[in-house]
Amino acid sequence: MVQELLFHQAGASLPTPALHVALQQQPRDENGAGRGRALPGYQRSQGRQDGGPLRAQVLGRRLGASVCPLRVSGGSGDVPILTSEDNIVSQPAKILNFLRKQKYNADYQLSAKQGADTLAYIALLEEKLLPAVLHTFWVENDNYFNVTKPWFASRIPFPLSLILPGRMSKRALNRILLTKGEPPLYHLKEVEAQIYRDAKECLNLLSNRLGTSQFFFGDIPTTLDAYVFGFLAPLYKVHFPKVQLQEHLKQLTNLCRFCDDILSCYFRLSFADG
Amino acid sequence: MSLVAEAFASQVAATEPWPENATLYQQLKGEQILLSDNASSLAVQAFLQMCDLPIKVVCRANAEYMSPSGKVPFIHVGNQVVSELGPIVQFVKAKGHSLSDGLDEVQKAEMKAYMELVNNMLLTAELYLQWCDEATVGEITHSRYGYPYPWPLNHILAYQKQWEVKRKMKAIGWGNKTLDQVLEDVDQCCQALSQRLGTQPYFFNKQPTELDALVFGHLFTILTTQLINDELSEKVKNYSNLLAFCRRIEQNYFEDKERVPLR
Numbered sequence: 001m002v003q004e005l006l007f008h009q010a011g012a013s014l015p016t017p018a019l020h021v022a023l024q025q026q027p028r029d030e031n032g033a034g035r036g037r038a039l040p041g042y043q044r045s046q047g048r049q050d051g052g053p054l055r056a057q058v059l060g061r062r063l064g065a066s067v068c069p070l071r072v073s074g075g076s077g078d079v080p081i082l083t084s085e086d087n088i089v090s091q092p093a094k095i096l097n098f099l100r101k102q103k104y105n106a107d108y109q110l111s112a113k114q115g116a117d118t119l120a121y122i123a124l125l126e127e128k129l130l131p132a133v134l135h136t137f138w139v140e141n142d143n144y145f146n147v148t149k150p151w152f153a154s155r156i157p158f159p160l161s162l163i164l165p166g167r168m169s170k171r172a173l174n175r176i177l178l179t180k181g182e183p184p185l186y187h188l189k190e191v192e193a194q195i196y197r198d199a200k201e202c203l204n205l206l207s208n209r210l211g212t213s214q215f216f217f218g219d220i221p222t223t224l225d226a227y228v229f230g231f232l233a234p235l236y237k238v239h240f241p242k243v244q245l246q247e248h249l250k251q252l253t254n255l256c257r258f259c260d261d262i263l264s265c266y267f268r269l270s271f272a273d274g
Numbered sequence: 275m276s277l278v279a280e281a282f283a284s285q286v287a288a289t290e291p292w293p294e295n296a297t298l299y300q301q302l303k304g305e306q307i308l309l310s311d312n313a314s315s316l317a318v319q320a321f322l323q324m325c326d327l328p329i330k331v332v333c334r335a336n337a338e339y340m341s342p343s344g345k346v347p348f349i350h351v352g353n354q355v356v357s358e359l360g361p362i363v364q365f366v367k368a369k370g371h372s373l374s375d376g377l378d379e380v381q382k383a384e385m386k387a388y389m390e391l392v393n394n395m396l397l398t399a400e401l402y403l404q405w406c407d408e409a410t411v412g413e414i415t416h417s418r419y420g421y422p423y424p425w426p427l428n429h430i431l432a433y434q435k436q437w438e439v440k441r442k443m444k445a446i447g448w449g450n451k452t453l454d455q456v457l458e459d460v461d462q463c464c465q466a467l468s469q470r471l472g473t474q475p476y477f478f479n480k481q482p483t484e485l486d487a488l489v490f491g492h493l494f495t496i497l498t499t500q501l502i503n504d505e506l507s508e509k510v511k512n513y514s515n516l517l518a519f520c521r522r523i524e525q526n527y528f529e530d531k532e533r534v535p536l537r
Binding site for chain 2: 112113116124128171178206
């Protein structure tokens, strides 16, 4: 039974650059895990603000996905979107849940405690690292106007290319200020200083946790690896004018090695910067 | 605060020992304080008890406005005022008391990650339940939040706070969640905590850390606060090792004080 699960680009209502993955359901192996090998495919990847597509793509890749760009109508404008027969699922967390219910799971060999650790580290990433990543991509003026905005605008048809990047930038700034900009930090500069400090600490913690092993829980990648990769890879590979966080990341050699490993195993072509 | 200001503050903190008259400020316990603030306050009290530092709890109606960051609880020690568990832990560490010194780097990373999990899921769920669930807002939150103020100030302040919290929920993506999804998230969080705790007495085996204080604060408050229905506390009661954990900390650190016992 072959079922085609397709990641689509949201069409009519709000076209946004999206990640496109076509997934073929493999015959289940003895464990019932249903995991396949990565098929060769061509890829056009776009970084979203929180690396969501990369996460989903990594998981998709591991389940035998090939990436192809497609354009369909419908969808709420959220990126990435997974459609399977009649279901449309958006947002990385929901996509991962959906895949899990379909019995595609990267965490079969994890113990209960490791599963709990996964949740905790994901919370840590979203709380400490995400604001700084959002800031680097969307709020820092040099980066935004020189890299992010032209990148996104080139993939969105006119005239939405004039509106959408600005809206995403405002949303990112809003999120940073509402969650981190509470007193006694009154000035944006102080908020920035705080979030970059938190992000560097978070990267150090991740590096300590990874140590010398290949993936976070031994030799086989899991959901947590996909999450961390989704956050780190754009930060690591995209060429920015202002590179504070990137410099810090490059000093943590085990995290760089981790990104490179996943890139070479699961993304056949080199990471396209757009 | 900039790095220099922080270094200066911790220098000042380090020079004086912990005084006898340190006080912790929170809102009025019986009539005003809400679930999330009560949880945070209890977490700080538990932490200070675990460090064996004397603290007096003072209830003031305007505690939220007195606090330097706008959040309760805050402590007044010597001539310094520090609010929220994170900065308080660092302040206490500067004075030479720490619960997590015995942990190695990986364990410290884990501890921080779990603390973020509790803040991200449990605290946000509590805030959601208090301010975004219309039934709870109407029956409990509005009247409690505006209790010390005369009409119409009580309504205005309550609506203002609700608007602020709703804005924040929308920014982090919780605006579209239903109550059932939020309760499911709470369940997931409790499951993760329960699995991490396992059969150990505390999260990092023999000695309690600030993570234990934080988890205790939230879980105990959820279990003992009377809301419209019991759904939230039922989610926690499903995990017997978490219940035993709360009872253990209550017995070890709070038995000499007046407290509503766990049923």
